[in-house]
Amino acid sequence: xxxxxxxxxxxxxxxxxxxxxxxxxxxxxxxxxxxxxxxxxxxxxxxxxxxxxxxxxxxxxxxxxxxxxxxxxxxxxxxxxxxxxxxxxxxxxxxxxxxxxxxxxxxxxxxxxxxxxxxxxxxxxxxxxxxxxxxxxxxxxxxxxxxxxxxxxxxxxxxxxxxxxxxxxxxxxxxxxxxxxxxxxxxxxxxxxxxxxxxxxxxxxxxxxxxxxxxxxxxxxxxxxxxxxxxxxxxxxxxxxxxxxxxxxxxxxxxxxxxxxxxxxxxxxxxxxxxxxxxxxxxxxxxxxxxxxxxxxxxxxxxxxxxxxxxxxxxxxxxxxxxxxxxxxxxxxxxxxxxxxxxxxxxxxxxxxxxxxxxxxxxxxxxxxxxxxxxxxxxxxxxxxxxxxxxxxxxxxxxxxxxxxxxxxxxxxxxxxxxxxxxxxxxxxxxxxxxxxxxxxxxxxxxxxxxxxxxxxxxxxxxxxxxxxxxxxxxxxxxxxxxxxxxxxxxxxxxxxxxxxxxxxxxxxxxxxxxxxxxxxxxxxxxxxxxxxxxxxxxxxxxxxxxxxxxxxxxxxxxxxxxxxxxxxxxxxxxxxxxxxxxxxxxxxxxxxxxxxxxxxxxxxxxxxxxxxxxxxxxxxxxxxxxxxxxxxxxxxxxxxxxxxxxxxxxxxxxxxxxxxxxxxxxxxxxxxxxxxxxxxxxxxxxxxxxx
Numbered sequence: 001x002x003x004x005x006x007x008x009x010x011x012x013x014x015x016x017x018x019x020x021x022x023x024x025x026x027x028x029x030x031x032x033x034x035x036x037x038x039x040x041x042x043x044x045x046x047x048x049x050x051x052x053x054x055x056x057x058x059x060x061x062x063x064x065x066x067x068x069x070x071x072x073x074x075x076x077x078x079x080x081x082x083x084x085x086x087x088x089x090x091x092x093x094x095x096x097x098x099x100x101x102x103x104x105x106x107x108x109x110x111x112x113x114x115x116x117x118x119x120x121x122x123x124x125x126x127x128x129x130x131x132x133x134x135x136x137x138x139x140x141x142x143x144x145x146x147x148x149x150x151x152x153x154x155x156x157x158x159x160x161x162x163x164x165x166x167x168x169x170x171x172x173x174x175x176x177x178x179x180x181x182x183x184x185x186x187x188x189x190x191x192x193x194x195x196x197x198x199x200x201x202x203x204x205x206x207x208x209x210x211x212x213x214x215x216x217x218x219x220x221x222x223x224x225x226x227x228x229x230x231x232x233x234x235x236x237x238x239x240x241x242x243x244x245x246x247x248x249x250x251x252x253x254x255x256x257x258x259x260x261x262x263x264x265x266x267x268x269x270x271x272x273x274x275x276x277x278x279x280x281x282x283x284x285x286x287x288x289x290x291x292x293x294x295x296x297x298x299x300x301x302x303x304x305x306x307x308x309x310x311x312x313x314x315x316x317x318x319x320x321x322x323x324x325x326x327x328x329x330x331x332x333x334x335x336x337x338x339x340x341x342x343x344x345x346x347x348x349x350x351x352x353x354x355x356x357x358x359x360x361x362x363x364x365x366x367x368x369x370x371x372x373x374x375x376x377x378x379x380x381x382x383x384x385x386x387x388x389x390x391x392x393x394x395x396x397x398x399x400x401x402x403x404x405x406x407x408x409x410x411x412x413x414x415x416x417x418x419x420x421x422x423x424x425x426x427x428x429x430x431x432x433x434x435x436x437x438x439x440x441x442x443x444x445x446x447x448x449x450x451x452x453x454x455x456x457x458x459x460x461x462x463x464x465x466x467x468x469x470x471x472x473x474x475x476x477x478x479x480x481x482x483x484x485x486x487x488x489x490x491x492x493x494x495x496x497x498x499x500x501x502x503x504x505x506x507x508x509x510x511x512x513x514x515x516x517x518x519x520x521x522x523x524x525x526x527x528x529x530x531x532x533x534x535x536x537x538x539x540x541x542x543x544x545x546x547x548x549x550x551x552x553x554x555x556x557x558x559x560x561x562x563x564x565x566x567x568x569x570x571x572x573x574x575x576x577x578x579x580x581x582x583x584x585x586x587x588x589x590x591x592x593x594x595x596x597x598x599x600x601x602x603x604x605x606x607x608x609x610x611x612x613x614x615x616x617x618x619x620x621x622x623x624x625x626x627x628x629x630x631x632x633x634x635x636x637x638x639x640x641x642x643x644x645x646x647x648x649x650x651x652x653x654x655x656x657x658x659x660x661x662x663x664x665x666x667x668x669x670x671x672x673x674x675x676x677x678x679x680x681x682x683x684x685x686x687x688x689x690x691x692x
Contacts, residue, residue, distance in 0.1 A: 163204065190430045204353075214411065215410050452469075
């Protein structure tokens with residue numbers, strides 16, 4: 001198996017770049033006043049475009065953070081840049097790097113007898129490369145801005161705005177049926193997010209521990225289904241929304257609990273988990289699984305809540321006896337009280353907002369923890385639990401939530417609400433005041449505002465009138481890249497319908513790839529004459545663009561022997577050259593018209609030196625000439641000026657001369673679609689009036 005370094009190297013270096021590209025690149029040196037954005041842009045560009053076969057990623061990263069005039073690189077600058085992308089210093093994937101950095105810095109601190117600020121940590125080349133080697137793959141991806149949320153700071157800024165907007169919400173009441181829960185401050189409000197690439201951010205009371213309560217139902221089901229298989233679990237519990245209260249004493253038509261998200265179903269699911277083990281071992285197993293899902297973030301146990309919940313569990317005992325009567329429990333279940341104690345223990349697991357966000361992100365990432373990259377939940381159980389969360393996760397508000405928000409979510413009476421945006425991010429919201437349905441008031445308000453601002457609703461992708469919503473997954477330039485890729489693939493495959501559609505959408509059909517090869521190059525190389533004809537005659541693309549090897553489409557067609565394409569290209573290039581020559585001739589004809597007119601005026605001027613200046617109407621065709629030939633306006637103005645001494649009859653002759661000659665040229669110009677109507681007048685030699 002390849003190590004991280006080999007995987008990174010092979011994924012980044014998939015081809016040797018041109019010499020021109022390599023010559024244009026030079027390592028960037030970090031200066032104290034350089035902005036993070038400048039460093040990001042330069043480093044991402046270098047990592048993406050400047051690898052040669054003999055260039056190591058560690059060398060390039062070191063050069064990117066190298067201090068001017070020193071043989072050291074700024075490790076503090078690297079850490080700041082990683083944090084700017086949402087990667088925390090305590091990220092397990094960066095742990096090997098951080099441990100080595102601290103070891104080196106500890107030696108330096110002992111040597112210089114002073115503690116040093118991490119922001120000013122500097123390492124030589126050997127130490128720098130040694131530190132980043134274990135985390136090279138993640139660092140390279142980050143510096144290339146190849147994480148799932150490329151504009152992390154912009155995304156976080158919008159999330160913070162929603163957090164602040166929901167903070168003044170005062171509706172709801174803290175749950176009081178469990179005494180320990182009623183003691184939480186109703187003003188507590190925390191939000192944490194974690195992307196599937198491990199980018200994290202938090203606001204408010206995100207580090208205060210609280211019990212997961214009913215949110216545990218989603219993870220208990222995932223663990224049980226991963227261990228036993230989803231089919232085995234659903235022999236004991238259904239998948240349908242009950243349409244009843246979450247703690248109602250009822251079963252479905254098959255005498256099974258309706259789904260794992262109601263109390264009856266959750267009790268049955270917990271009874272399936274390692275039911276041949278004793279209670280202590282079962283609890284240790286679940287605590288370990290929770291910590292795996294949370295990426296080793298804080299997961300604890302609140303014994304006071306457990307005891308309080310067990311003391312007020314009459315309803316759950318009634319449910320359990322009803323299910324025992326209907327033979328809902330597996331045969332291995334011997335003690336009903338032990339089964340309920342285990343269920344209450346799982347509800348009393350303690351987390352923080354930051355922990356819950358990572359757990360939600362694990363569900364968003366298909367069961368793989370984003371900060372440890374360890375599979376914790378099977379692919380199918382992860383898919384199934386998201387389906388159940390979408391239809392049954394919000395108590396009796398599940399249908400409304402699915403309609404308005406359209407995302408998988410699970411709430412608990414502690415005030416916790418997790419939201420999963422598949423393949424993107426997990427969100428944890430915590431605020432103790434609950435609405436009548438048992439959901440966090442601030443949490444529900446946050447989710448609604450989230451959907452108003454982001455296109456996260458399941459069906460937003462088909463909502464054409466919601467284009468103003470922000471999509472954090474989009475990268476700048478994605479649209480242009482998609483156009484180029486689609487156009488070139490269609491041209492190579494001979495897909496005329498796609499090329500025609502892209503033309504009708506107003507896309508540039510001359511856009512090249514990184515080798516400056518266009519759709520016309522590929523169509524000519526593959527012999528797709530219909531596409532060549534469409535590009536030349538309909539789209540009017542340039543018939544002889546050159547790629548970076550100075551090859552034209554005609555040369556490609558000749559090399560492959562595609563006769564039809566050769567004929568089309570040669571004909572178009574001939575017509576283009578002929579058209580260019582005709583335009584040059586027309587330009588020369590206009591010059592001749594002016595010259596001849598000047599000669600006529602000079603000849604007439606000899607016999608009419610004493611004539612009175614009159615207001616002369618500028619011929620419309622002369623205005624057209626001025627429009628087409630702005631650099632020659634001086635000579636024409638001189639011609640007009642000379643008419644001041646001409647008689648009215650002479651003026652009529654000159655105007656008629658212009659009219660006949662230039663109207664003839666105007667007719668020819670109509671073929672090129674550039675003929676326009678202009679009018680103007682001249683009054684005397686010092687004041688020219690007109691609309692040109």
